């Protein structure tokens with residue numbers, strides 16, 4: 425089990441395996457958040473919200489919601505609004521740096537082509 429948390433510990437993430445790759449995306453929101461996304465099936469991820477409910481943000485077609493800790497403000501994950509979606513993203517920067525160091529960073533051109541640049 426791989427675990428991570430926001431800075432204050434109010435939101436904790438558990439996944440069943442370390443991510444082999446993480447994605448740095450240059451789209452208008454990801455470049456501002458500065459996150460590295462690790463994608464999983466929601467079935468592989470456990471999110472424990474210890475303190476207050478996460479704050480959420482969605483935009484454009486509002487198909488996904490970005491969650492952040494209501495106390496310390498760290499972006500923790502995104503989830504699809506449609507519960508049938510078999511994909512979600514967690515912010516791999518919340519994981520142990522030694523776990524993150526083993527993952528290959530891929531660069532997604534989310535701003536334009538939606539293609540990986542590497």
Ligand SMILES: [Zn+2]
Nearest residue numbers: 430432493496
């Ligand atoms: Zn927090």
